[in-house]
Amino acid sequence: MKVTVVGAGAVGASCAEYIAIKNFASEVVLLDIKEGFAEGKAMDLMQTASLNGFDTKITGSTNDYSKTAGSDICVITSGIPRKPGMTREELIGINAGIVKTVSSSLIEHSPNTIIIVVSNPMDTMTYLVHKTTGLPKNKIIGMGGALDSARFKYRLAEALGAPISDVDGMVIGGHSDKGMVPLTAHATRNSVKVSEFLSEERLNQVKEDTKVGGATLTKLLGTSAWYAPGAAVSGLVQAIACDLQKMYPCSALLEGEYGLNDLCIGVPVILGKNGIEKIVEINLSDAEKAHLAESAEGVKKTNGLLEL
Numbered sequence: 001m002k003v004t005v006v007g008a009g010a011v012g013a014s015c016a017e018y019i020a021i022k023n024f025a026s027e028v029v030l031l032d033i034k035e036g037f038a039e040g041k042a043m044d045l046m047q048t049a050s051l052n053g054f055d056t057k058i059t060g061s062t063n064d065y066s067k068t069a070g071s072d073i074c075v076i077t078s079g080i081p082r083k084p085g086m087t088r089e090e091l092i093g094i095n096a097g098i099v100k101t102v103s104s105s106l107i108e109h110s111p112n113t114i115i116i117v118v119s120n121p122m123d124t125m126t127y128l129v130h131k132t133t134g135l136p137k138n139k140i141i142g143m144g145g146a147l148d149s150a151r152f153k154y155r156l157a158e159a160l161g162a163p164i165s166d167v168d169g170m171v172i173g174g175h176s177d178k179g180m181v182p183l184t185a186h187a188t189r190n191s192v193k194v195s196e197f198l199s200e201e202r203l204n205q206v207k208e209d210t211k212v213g214g215a216t217l218t219k220l221l222g223t224s225a226w227y228a229p230g231a232a233v234s235g236l237v238q239a240i241a242c243d244l245q246k247m248y249p250c251s252a253l254l255e256g257e258y259g260l261n262d263l264c265i266g267v268p269v270i271l272g273k274n275g276i277e278k279i280v281e282i283n284l285s286d287a288e289k290a291h292l293a294e295s296a297e298g299v300k301k302t303n304g305l306l307e308l
């Protein structure tokens with residue numbers, strides 16, 4: 001199992017670290033355009049191997065894609081992150097060019113790979129990878145919902161005064177402050193609906209805190225977060241590498257599912273050795289359906305800015 005992570009910055013390095021610590025991949029290649037940067041991060045991470053007890057080999061490369069040849073899974077984290085006050089959509093100008101070049105280079109050396117897109121605006125970048133590579137739709141996966149759901153569970157546990165392991169919940173829709181659709185009506189504490197414990201007002205607060213989860217951290221950190229994004233990507237990589245058939249909300253190309261077409265947006269999917277094994281259509285309330293449709297409009301508007 002060979003995994004390439006493009007972008008050895010905050011999210012890329014964190015993702016490589018979590019993949020290595022989970023010890024399921026034989027090799028992780030970190031690639032970055034900044035001279036020596038990926039090699040340095042790879043060496044630093046390899047020096048944690050004896051301390052953290054993993055055998056995954058991590059190597060670095062300065063923009064040499066021949067080192068990524070034969071990768072089973074490639075993760076794209078290259079591009080600029082947002083600064084406080086920015087939206088993810090504002091990153092499109094710079095990141096679209098980077099994601100387009102990177103995905104073409106990856107495919108040249110690993111034509112059968114599965115690609116996980118992380119760079120923002122993520123749903124639009126995932127759509128761009130479809131248009132650029134022509135890979136089958138099961139092989140292109142956008143990571144956003146797994147992170148947003150983890151943030152949702154964090155906020156639910158906080159509101160409930162419960163351990164996070166007691167809580168389950170999912171966020172679908174676009175990976176943007178306005179576009180996220182936290183499914184509060186489906187969220188549970190040990191199979192009991194959270195609405196039995198929390199008022200509608202408190203649940204609405206959880207929803208709003210979840211939607212601005214990334215912006216809250218960007219304000220505190222001065223740049224976007226990396227631990228939870230890295231952990232979320234490593235979960236997706238492991239589900240594919242180990243054929244776990246695990247359900248995550250991911251950005252997938254829709255062709256009629258949820259009444260939506262010709263865009264990538266977060267929906268529940270089953271992840272296994274083929275990437276997206278299945279898109280799962282769950283029953284949504286009228287309000288959730290309306291929110292998802294509005295979210296899709298937002299994603300399509302951003303897609304319209306792409307020069308395809």
Ligand SMILES: NC(=O)c1ccc[n+]([C@@H]2O[C@H](COP(=O)([O-])OP(=O)(O)OC[C@H]3O[C@@H](n4cnc5c(N)ncnc54)[C@H](O)[C@@H]3O)[C@@H](O)[C@H]2O)c1
Nearest residue numbers: 007009010011032033078079080081118119120143144229
């Ligand atoms: N989808 C999500 O849930 C999610 C979560 C967090 C961050 N992000 C996004 O991930 C991206 C990376 O964030 P970060 O905090 O790691 O940023 P960062 O600046 O720390 O790292 C980005 C890295 O990409 C490299 N890079 C730039 N152009 C490149 C190219 N053409 N080829 C190879 N490498 C290149 C840079 O040198 C840098 O090291 C941002 O777009 C951010 O918005 C997405």
